[in-house]
Amino acid sequence: MKDQGIDDYDPEGDAPPSNLVGILRRAEHDIRDNSAVSGVSQDINSAYLQRFAIGDDVLRAKISVATDATLARALERLELNLFAESDDWTRRGLGYNNALFMAAELLLLGKSELAPLLLVEEPEAHLHPQLQTRIMDLLRDKAQGPQEGGRAPVQVILTTHAPTLPRLRPSSA
Known part of the structure; x- marks a missing residue:
């Protein structure tokens, strides 16, 4: 797992990342660029947080999966779930x-x-x-x-x- 902590995401390149940290950074980038997510972020910032500004101290919000893309953060986000033979998610006791x-x-x-x-x-x-x-x-x-x-x-x-x-x-x- 140590090798999975290497950030191999290149925002300028076309090659998909192969390590967990790179994959998490790529997901973070794609989520921030999503129009619905960026729209909500803009609404929160302009309609609400801008009103809380005192002087030059302006608050800004970002919607993210993990702003600090580290191996520990990637592993914290993983879930182990049970699935049926058909690969459909199932509730188990x-x-x-x-x-x-x-x-x-x-x-x-x-x-x-x-x-x-x-x-x-x-x-x-x-x-x-x-x-x-x-x-x-x-x-x-x-x-x-x-x-x-x-x-x-x-x-x-x-x-x-x-x-x-x-x-x-x-x-x-």
């Missing part, structure tokens, strides 16, 4: 959102150079019983085997009130 969050954390931990540790409080919360089992299977797999690049397995510590969840410890049989 809190349990699916919890599963999505755990998947994102496991991805991050699986690439960690440090000893990865996942603390989960009630991973079964708001999940259908079949999905509870699948979540526990995934946590077991990540805790037992080496991760990508031979990194250490993720140490999983969880608390639960569910008596029916399979145990994370490998069976001795």
